[in-house]
Amino acid sequence: MNTNYLFLTIFLAVAIIFPLIPLAIAWAWARLFSPPKPGHEKLASYECGIDSTGPAQVQFQSHYYLYALVFLVFDVETIFLMPFAAAFLKLEFSAFLTLMVFLLLLVEGLVWAWAKGILAWK
Amino acid sequence: MELLERAPVELKNAFLRVLGSLGVPEGMLAILSAVLIIGTVIGVFLGLFALMSVMERKILARVQNRYGPNRAGPFGLFQPVADGIKMLTKEDLVPRAADKVVHFLAPVVMMVPALLVLAILPYGRDMVPVELESGILFFFAVGAGTEVAIFMAGWASNNKYSVLGAMRAIAQMISYEIPLVISAVTAAMIAGSLSPSVIVAAQGGFAAGFLPHWFVTTPWGFTAALLFYIGALAESNRSPFDLPEGESELVAGHLTEYSGFKYATFFMAEYIGMFAICGMFVTLFLGGWQAPLPFLTVVPSWIWFFGKVCFVAFTMVWVRATLPRLRVDHLLAFAWKFLLPMSFAAFLSAACWHYAGRGPAAWFLSLVVVGIPYLVLGLSFTSRFSVSRRTYLFSE
Numbered sequence: 001m002n003t004n005y006l007f008l009t010i011f012l013a014v015a016i017i018f019p020l021i022p023l024a025i026a027w028a029w030a031r032l033f034s035p036p037k038p039g040h041e042k043l044a045s046y047e048c049g050i051d052s053t054g055p056a057q058v059q060f061q062s063h064y065y066l067y068a069l070v071f072l073v074f075d076v077e078t079i080f081l082m083p084f085a086a087a088f089l090k091l092e093f094s095a096f097l098t099l100m101v102f103l104l105l106l107v108e109g110l111v112w113a114w115a116k117g118i119l120a121w122k
Numbered sequence: 123m124e125l126l127e128r129a130p131v132e133l134k135n136a137f138l139r140v141l142g143s144l145g146v147p148e149g150m151l152a153i154l155s156a157v158l159i160i161g162t163v164i165g166v167f168l169g170l171f172a173l174m175s176v177m178e179r180k181i182l183a184r185v186q187n188r189y190g191p192n193r194a195g196p197f198g199l200f201q202p203v204a205d206g207i208k209m210l211t212k213e214d215l216v217p218r219a220a221d222k223v224v225h226f227l228a229p230v231v232m233m234v235p236a237l238l239v240l241a242i243l244p245y246g247r248d249m250v251p252v253e254l255e256s257g258i259l260f261f262f263a264v265g266a267g268t269e270v271a272i273f274m275a276g277w278a279s280n281n282k283y284s285v286l287g288a289m290r291a292i293a294q295m296i297s298y299e300i301p302l303v304i305s306a307v308t309a310a311m312i313a314g315s316l317s318p319s320v321i322v323a324a325q326g327g328f329a330a331g332f333l334p335h336w337f338v339t340t341p342w343g344f345t346a347a348l349l350f351y352i353g354a355l356a357e358s359n360r361s362p363f364d365l366p367e368g369e370s371e372l373v374a375g376h377l378t379e380y381s382g383f384k385y386a387t388f389f390m391a392e393y394i395g396m397f398a399i400c401g402m403f404v405t406l407f408l409g410g411w412q413a414p415l416p417f418l419t420v421v422p423s424w425i426w427f428f429g430k431v432c433f434v435a436f437t438m439v440w441v442r443a444t445l446p447r448l449r450v451d452h453l454l455a456f457a458w459k460f461l462l463p464m465s466f467a468a469f470l471s472a473a474c475w476h477y478a479g480r481g482p483a484a485w486f487l488s489l490v491v492v493g494i495p496y497l498v499l500g501l502s503f504t505s506r507f508s509v510s511r512r513t514y515l516f517s518e
Contacts, residue, residue, distance in 0.1 A: 015237035026383040043218040071296040078303040089314030
């Protein structure tokens with residue numbers, strides 16, 4: 001088994017346990033020394049002292065989705081850039097030109113979105 | 123000095139040898155070695171976090187012409203201890219409307235990626251916890267987990283401020299992630315590897331006997347470093363990009379309904395994440411553990427790494443003390459219409475620098491390639507505003 005992944009697995013386990021320990025101590029402290037006294041007002045959603053009306057988990061404004069879509073395109077593109085970057089020193093100039101054509105197509109998409117006003121927050 | 127350079131590794135090896143001679147089995151030793159490294163890394167970053175939490179308040183105070191915390195211990199250095207005890211003993215309130223399970227999980231989910239990305243940073247010469255071939259990819263892939271945690275916190279709180287803060291946080295973080303990753307890829311491209319150790323090694327040596335070969339000394343590197351720095355500020359939700367928790371409009375954003383140690387966990391994760399991204403910044407552009415001048419190479423490499431990280435963290439506090447918060451539409455426009463095209467320009471400029479032979483001529487070609495888009499974009503942004511002389515009604 002690759003020791004790198006063993007290390008990362010141990011690290012993941014430690015990283016999960018690490019925040020749980022103080023949370024457990026805080027919970028134990030609360031159990032022993034400061035029993036909770038819940039109340040209607042105390043457990044209400046914080047809204048500067050006014051009773052909350054209507055649902056909080058509202059729908060997103062549609063603009064967020066447009067940003068997310070544009071993001072998706074460029075995020076996938078960065079994934080394509082990574083293997084290119086790793087191999088860059090061994091590649092020929094023509095490979096770089098090919099990548100530039102690929103980038104140009106994506107930038108064209110960005111320019112189109114810009115011209116359409118998708119990037120303007122309304 | 124040579125001894126100090128190797129001290130952390132040698133100490134660990136000596137400890138393991140002692141355990142080995144006591145008859146601890148081989149497989150157990152491998153796991154113990156990993157736990158020791160992880161414990162040291164987490165311990166060091168916890169120490170940095172504690173120091174930062176008090177130093178940030180002190181620096182901000184000095185900028186604003188006041189003293190800052192100076193009561194708990196010498197120079198107020200025990201302030202983090204006092205804060206920690208307070209956080210531990212505070213009542214943990216969970217609002218009635220909240221989704222209790224997700225509300226509890228969010229701080230833990232926030233903490234895990236912040237710690238896990240520390241595994242791939244090269245802290246010194248031959249001192250990298252995990253020698254991953256695709257370290258940069260791992261860093262950003264795992265680091266993106268904080269976005270999920272922030273949205274979990276905001277949505278599960280079921281509070282209007284929290285949900286709005288979480289929406290803003292997502293929009294901001296995805297927008298700034300692209301320039302961040304592309305500028306990191308630019309540095310990786312010139313080093314020819316996604317492994318952080320190789321990127322640091324590519325920045326070793328000195329030109330003309332004293333100029334370090336750090337990527338920040340080239341025009342494309344300087345541009346990419348600035349883009350990465352701005353992206354790092356936005357990714358760690360620090361001022362001037364702290365809109366998700368802008369207290370003047372959203373109380374505390376996704377943290378509104380958190381109290382007690384859950385809040386402290388968020389706070390800790392944010393700072394450790396900030397240090398991690400500072401460490402990445404140092405690795406990519408500031409030469410990692412390399413010394414800035416040839417005669418300073420006698421100082422242990424890990425001192426240079428942490429010194430640089432502390433310096434970058436200090437500049438982040440400085441920026442926070444200086445700049446006002448942005449508006450949300452300005453924030454997104456800045457990411458998409460300026461940072462993204464500029465990151466492509468930096469990418470192209472780096473390639474031109476490489477193909478022109480990496481010499482002084484390449485330096486100027488790279489400056490031109492990155493300078494033209496900068497001027498065009500910069501002018502297109504500023505030409506819409508007419509700057510006139512300010513007139514004051516009631517002064518003078």
